[in-house]
Amino acid sequence: MASSIPLDTLKASLVHPPKVTSVKALVESTDFSSLIPSFYTFTHNLHDEPISDDPDDSIPIIDISLLVSSTPEEQSQVIHQLTKACSDWGCFMVINHGVSESLTKAMIASFQEFFDLPEEEKKEYQGNHVMDPIRCGTGFNPSINKANLWRDFLKCVTHPEFHSPNKPAGFSEIALEFSKRNQEVVTVLLKAISKSLGLEESYIDKAANFELGLQLLAANYYPACPEPEKAIGIPSHYDHGLLTILVNNGVSGLQVKHKEKWFNVNIHPNALFVQVADHLEILSNGKYKSIAHRALVNNKATRMSIALAHGPSLDTVIRPAPELADNESHPLMYVEMTYREFLELQQTGKLRSKFRLNSEQCKAF
Ligand code: OGA
Numbered sequence: 001m002a003s004s005i006p007l008d009t010l011k012a013s014l015v016h017p018p019k020v021t022s023v024k025a026l027v028e029s030t031d032f033s034s035l036i037p038s039f040y041t042f043t044h045n046l047h048d049e050p051i052s053d054d055p056d057d058s059i060p061i062i063d064i065s066l067l068v069s070s071t072p073e074e075q076s077q078v079i080h081q082l083t084k085a086c087s088d089w090g091c092f093m094v095i096n097h098g099v100s101e102s103l104t105k106a107m108i109a110s111f112q113e114f115f116d117l118p119e120e121e122k123k124e125y126q127g128n129h130v131m132d133p134i135r136c137g138t139g140f141n142p143s144i145n146k147a148n149l150w151r152d153f154l155k156c157v158t159h160p161e162f163h164s165p166n167k168p169a170g171f172s173e174i175a176l177e178f179s180k181r182n183q184e185v186v187t188v189l190l191k192a193i194s195k196s197l198g199l200e201e202s203y204i205d206k207a208a209n210f211e212l213g214l215q216l217l218a219a220n221y222y223p224a225c226p227e228p229e230k231a232i233g234i235p236s237h238y239d240h241g242l243l244t245i246l247v248n249n250g251v252s253g254l255q256v257k258h259k260e261k262w263f264n265v266n267i268h269p270n271a272l273f274v275q276v277a278d279h280l281e282i283l284s285n286g287k288y289k290s291i292a293h294r295a296l297v298n299n300k301a302t303r304m305s306i307a308l309a310h311g312p313s314l315d316t317v318i319r320p321a322p323e324l325a326d327n328e329s330h331p332l333m334y335v336e337m338t339y340r341e342f343l344e345l346q347q348t349g350k351l352r353s354k355f356r357l358n359s360e361q362c363k364a365f
Pocket residue numbers: 218220234239246253254293294295305306307
């Protein structure tokens with residue numbers, strides 16, 4: 001702790017970004033004080049926005065096993081639950097999914113070992129572009145985002161080609177198994193979601209060319225933060241892709257926006273938390289909306305989460321299903337573009353105003 005440093009010196013050092021490569025290295029450095037560097041101060045006042053306090057409102061739970069082995073009546077019941085979950089919430093918990101708790105725990109432990117590697121070794125995987133197959137770093141996107149986020153990350157493209165760091169030992173094998181099992185869950189969900197939209201079972205699979213779809217395996221590492229109300233893990237955002245699967249290490253921090261209020265998400269150790277993402281919103285012509293979410297930090301424990309983004313194949317043009325658009329009450333709501341173009345536009349920071357058509361453009365279609 002730095003209690004013996006004169007206050008002025010301390011203040012001056014806080015204004016400039018510390019020469020650290022990760023938040024983890026910052027909090028573990030010997031002169032880390034109980035004040036966070038201003039470089040990490042997030043000006044947005046978290047307490048201005050209401051938190052949901054309705055005890056009867058809870059995140060829908062989908063028993064996915066009923067989609068594959070049950071009577072047609074039970075299946076259509078689950079499909080109905082999915083319609084409600086995707087349209088009312090934009091997220092749901094999946095149970096009985098076949099991704100074993102021990103595999104998820106092993107994946108979290110392997111990511112922990114990766115983050116524990118010496119900074120020099122992690123540097124090898126530092127990348128700047130969203131399309132880099134393996135990318136480790138800190139903050140969000142330093143090139144477009146000035147305030148640093150209280151999180152470190154590692155992202156690997158795991159489908160259609162599998163990439164992973166070759167250390168720590170065993171990481172690759174666990175990551176391959178974990179990403180395959182989750183891809184299977186999403187395959188089942190996309191069929192059911194297609195039906196829930198009144199489309200044929202394979203609609204999304206084909207329209208997104210999901211067999212060659214992009215899967216990104218990302219881990220977020222949020223060290224305990226001495227001033228959690230001043231920092232943010234990840235500010236409010238929407239995920240690209242069709243569906244994101246999220247799990248964490250039992251420490252909460254994820255919030256989703258539901259009915260204009262923030263809702264705390266506690267992910268059960270044996271459940272997968274699934275979020276509707278932008279490309280499902282586009283394909284469904286806005287019937288299902290991608291969900292706004294954010295990650296807060298706390299001053300007690302390190303939080304780790306794994307987010308698996310499942311998207312279309314990069315070069316497939318994604319457009320609303322014609323069946324879900326008409327010239328009267330359901331005009332086309334989205335600009336069509338490939339997933340790759342979408343990601344590139346997102347990098348420029350101009351995406352959200354561009355992919356939704358405005359009312360004038362809607363009329364023109
Ligand atoms: C993300 C994300 C939330 C979390 O990685 O896109 O929203 O709980 N993560 O870490």
